[in-house]
Amino acid sequence: MNTKVNIAGVELKNPVMTASGTFGSGEEYSEFVDLSKLGAVVTKGVANVPWSGNPTPRIAETYGGMINAIGLQNPGIEVFCKRDIPFLRQHDTRIIVNVCGHAEEEYLAVVERLAEEDIDMMEINISCPNVNANFLAFGQDPKKVEELTAKIKKAAKQPVIMKLTPNVTDITEIAKAAEAGGADAVSLINTLTGMKIDINRRTFAVANKTGGMSGPAVKPVAVRMVYQVAQAIKLPIIGMGGIATWEDAIEFILAGATAVSVGTANFYNPYATVEIAEGIEAYMKKNKVEDLRELIGAVR
Amino acid sequence: MKKKEQAVILSQEKIGSDVYSMWLKVTFAKECRPGQFISLYSKDGSRVLPRPISLCEIDREKGTLRLVYRTVGAGTNEFAKLTQGDTIEVMGPLGNGFPLEEAAGRKVFLMGGGIGIPPMLQTAKELQAEKQIIAGYRDELFLTEEMKANGTLYIATEDGSAGTTGNVLDAIRENALEADVIFACGPTPMLRAIKAYAQEKNIPCWISMEEKMACGIGACLACVCQSKEVDDHSHVHNKRICKDGPVFLASEVEL
Numbered sequence: 001m002n003t004k005v006n007i008a009g010v011e012l013k014n015p016v017m018t019a020s021g022t023f024g025s026g027e028e029y030s031e032f033v034d035l036s037k038l039g040a041v042v043t044k045g046v047a048n049v050p051w052s053g054n055p056t057p058r059i060a061e062t063y064g065g066m067i068n069a070i071g072l073q074n075p076g077i078e079v080f081c082k083r084d085i086p087f088l089r090q091h092d093t094r095i096i097v098n099v100c101g102h103a104e105e106e107y108l109a110v111v112e113r114l115a116e117e118d119i120d121m122m123e124i125n126i127s128c129p130n131v132n133a134n135f136l137a138f139g140q141d142p143k144k145v146e147e148l149t150a151k152i153k154k155a156a157k158q159p160v161i162m163k164l165t166p167n168v169t170d171i172t173e174i175a176k177a178a179e180a181g182g183a184d185a186v187s188l189i190n191t192l193t194g195m196k197i198d199i200n201r202r203t204f205a206v207a208n209k210t211g212g213m214s215g216p217a218v219k220p221v222a223v224r225m226v227y228q229v230a231q232a233i234k235l236p237i238i239g240m241g242g243i244a245t246w247e248d249a250i251e252f253i254l255a256g257a258t259a260v261s262v263g264t265a266n267f268y269n270p271y272a273t274v275e276i277a278e279g280i281e282a283y284m285k286k287n288k289v290e291d292l293r294e295l296i297g298a299v300r
Numbered sequence: 301m302k303k304k305e306q307a308v309i310l311s312q313e314k315i316g317s318d319v320y321s322m323w324l325k326v327t328f329a330k331e332c333r334p335g336q337f338i339s340l341y342s343k344d345g346s347r348v349l350p351r352p353i354s355l356c357e358i359d360r361e362k363g364t365l366r367l368v369y370r371t372v373g374a375g376t377n378e379f380a381k382l383t384q385g386d387t388i389e390v391m392g393p394l395g396n397g398f399p400l401e402e403a404a405g406r407k408v409f410l411m412g413g414g415i416g417i418p419p420m421l422q423t424a425k426e427l428q429a430e431k432q433i434i435a436g437y438r439d440e441l442f443l444t445e446e447m448k449a450n451g452t453l454y455i456a457t458e459d460g461s462a463g464t465t466g467n468v469l470d471a472i473r474e475n476a477l478e479a480d481v482i483f484a485c486g487p488t489p490m491l492r493a494i495k496a497y498a499q500e501k502n503i504p505c506w507i508s509m510e511e512k513m514a515c516g517i518g519a520c521l522a523c524v525c526q527s528k529e530v531d532d533h534s535h536v537h538n539k540r541i542c543k544d545g546p547v548f549l550a551s552e553v554e555l
Contacts, residue, residue: 022519024520031302032302052536052537053538057512059514068522070520075533075534075536264514
């Protein structure tokens with residue numbers, strides 16, 4: 001039985017990854033799961049310099065999910081390269097570094113700095129809803145996505161995954177732009193911009209006013225978008241958005257995802273990633289699926 | 301080592317109009333320290349985030365933990381309905397706890413405000429020191445007998461129904477109390493006032509903070525507070541309440 005999948009020439013032992021921002025760089029979760037059982041660890045976004053993030057409260061629970069506005073707090077690429085990459089390399093898993101920035105030159109600074117590092121892929125966050133309007137515009141404008149993708153591809157030594165926002169009218173346009181710019185893969189969906197108002201304090205539940213909604217409640221939107229993008233482009237897709245169980249993961253794979261990322265579920269089940277990897281295998285055995293790749297995009 | 305597991309409810313008792321006391325059987329009680337907390341998870345899938353609740357008592361021999369908590373929303377109301385023999389998903393022990401060695405043998409204030417009072421019980425039980433417990437309530441009292449058994453108790457109530465009328469600092473002034481060290485837990489305005497008091501008296505003060513949490517283990521960076529020093533994790537000025545705290549030296553954090 002084969003559970004391996006291949007993204008841009010990088011082989012993953014199984015299709016289960018972590019969604020950026022929900023798993024740190026794996027250290028905190030390594031007390032609960034063996035990182036070597038995961039296809040890849042996708043790190044929290046890292047910028048060229050340390051970012052302090054947003055004021056608190058940064059999160060709020062919503063029905064079947066949550067909204068967050070962490071604001072990409074991160075230690076910057078130098079600390080990250082010295083501390084987080086060597087930690088992850090001790091484990092037999094692929095390392096995908098999520099890259100964030102406010103402007104083109106900031107992304108490029110991180111991408112160039114990563115060129116000499118021992119990582120497997122990078123994922124470019126052009127879709128965080130919590131930093132500022134200009135920033136999100138990157139991921140919402142097909143022209144800018146194509147330009148930025150091309151520039152990053154030119155600078156990058158490792159395969160590039162562009163992470164797409166669902167906060168657009170037609171996500172396939174953005175996916176096509178990433179493909180035209182030379183991306184090696186796309187990942188979707190980032191969080192859906194949301195808002196919660198605390199009626200007792202009569203103010204916004206998160207200090208940033210709006211936040212990114214995630215968790216099981218967003219899953220049908222994510223599955224639909226993965227399916228649409230799978231019909232529109234040829235690149236491999238990393239699917240995410242509310243995946244909490246192996247059944248969810250299979251659903252995304254059938255819709256067209258080559259790999260899947262587990263995000264919010266880590267917060268209430270730190271074992272979720274490994275349980276999902278094991279559940280996928282059990283499903284394959286039960287249904288006599290010899291090769292996981294038979295399932296990718298099998299529902300059309 | 302942190303664990304996530306099914307805990308069994310040994311007892312549940314209502315000890316105030318919206319305050320409950322619950323004893324849980326867990327496998328990790330031996331590793332728990334006063335001032336630490338555990339995360340409780342709802343059985344209802346619509347509520348995905350854990351509720352962090354501080355440890356009120358730890359019985360390491362029996363392997364049990366006591367939580368005293370206030371019902372403030374759907375999650376805690378769900379927990380309040382659990383009865384003996386029911387199970388609940390928990391994760392712990394989480395956070396750092398109070399540094400008992402900093403107060404041992406000294407004259408100490410253990411200050412709790414509202415639902416910040418419960419963690420002071422186990423702290424008082426384990427601390428070998430001259431313990432002055434200052435408990436501030438809105439109106440209804442709880443845990444007073446247990447506190448009296450573990451130190452000298454001073455009470456403040458906002459409505460004046462018991463002890464000093466006002467807050468914990470009013471109780472200190474009214475009784476002309478003094479201390480060499482402070483451990484405190486309660487709402488932010490109270491902690492802010494205690495920090496200012498400690499600064500004025502030039503005594504070390506440790507405070508237990510709270511914030512909305514998601515992971516509970518230091519990964520998601522939701523529950524940060526501003527710190528004076530650059531933090532080890534992100535190299536900014538944000539300490540993680542769930543992992544670096546919840547107990548901080550008051551002079552090290554911005555309130």
